[in-house]
Amino acid sequence: MDRSIDRWEIEHSRSTLKNTIAALTRVLDEAVRDEIITRNPVRDRAHRRYRMREAPQLQTPIPSLTDVGLIAAACAEAHQSYGDHVMLSAFLAARTSEVAGLVVGDIDWTNRIVAIERQCFPGAGGLSIKPPKGRRARQVPIIEPLEPVLRRLTMRRARSLPLLRGPRGGVITTATLRDATGWDELVASLGLRGLRRHDLRHAGATWFSNAGVPIHVVSDILGHTSVETTRAYLHTDNTALQNAAARINKHLRETAMNS
Numbered sequence: 001m002d003r004s005i006d007r008w009e010i011e012h013s014r015s016t017l018k019n020t021i022a023a024l025t026r027v028l029d030e031a032v033r034d035e036i037i038t039r040n041p042v043r044d045r046a047h048r049r050y051r052m053r054e055a056p057q058l059q060t061p062i063p064s065l066t067d068v069g070l071i072a073a074a075c076a077e078a079h080q081s082y083g084d085h086v087m088l089s090a091f092l093a094a095r096t097s098e099v100a101g102l103v104v105g106d107i108d109w110t111n112r113i114v115a116i117e118r119q120c121f122p123g124a125g126g127l128s129i130k131p132p133k134g135r136r137a138r139q140v141p142i143i144e145p146l147e148p149v150l151r152r153l154t155m156r157r158a159r160s161l162p163l164l165r166g167p168r169g170g171v172i173t174t175a176t177l178r179d180a181t182g183w184d185e186l187v188a189s190l191g192l193r194g195l196r197r198h199d200l201r202h203a204g205a206t207w208f209s210n211a212g213v214p215i216h217v218v219s220d221i222l223g224h225t226s227v228e229t230t231r232a233y234l235h236t237d238n239t240a241l242q243n244a245a246a247r248i249n250k251h252l253r254e255t256a257m258n259s
Helices: 002-011 014-033 041-054 065-076 080-091 096-101 144-154 174-181 183-189 199-210 215-222 227-233 238-258
Strands: 113-116 119-123 126-130 138-141
Touching: 002 014, 002 096, 002 174, 014 041, 065 080, 065 174, 065 183, 065 199, 080 096, 080 144, 080 174, 080 199, 096 119, 138 215, 174 183, 199 215, 199 227, 215 227
Parallel strands: none
Antiparallel strands: 113 138, 119 126
16 A cells, blocks of 8 residues: 555645545545454545645755755665666656656757657556656756766667666665665765655756746646646746846836937
């Protein structure tokens, strides 16, 4: 149950997660009453996790560009692939399963874009490869800080090969990254206590937005069907306000000069 809910928290919206857990909780309540199981693990898990999420003191700031670089460097001490995964997740604003689904041929150096066309994750019968959530393939521009990572991962490699795999050749999942890097302690040591792996995707979305990229373009980069979903991802800070002030001040100065 824990592994399933961990995956759902990454792959689905909060409302989908709540509705799914509500139905599953009622089914397993019946199993408890029928003495098939002794307790309902989903009820315990759902109650604990939602209370934690709603507690104000656990609100975590979105990491800055510098923070992500530090996180990636610290994760790379466990293995380079973990640091690369952090960079790809943040600068592509991609889900963990989407990073795992990338192949070398998805990197288009001519147009400087990355095509996100599939997700890959371990399943009961082996690796499962599916279209991205919402079945919407999308393109993400290559941002300069990510270029060295992509150059290294694509150099002299066949287009059909997976772009990134773990130290033993397996798919890197959010649980793998957590366990291999001591994630909770690592981010806490950087002043980002409670930061989740999925928050790297939120960070990328926020950077695009704070840079002045229109929200409908940010929505396309994230693969959302609605800009309202995208708004929930954005954690705007003083950067957006400072940029707005710079633009209006420039406009006022130009207006004064022309009047």
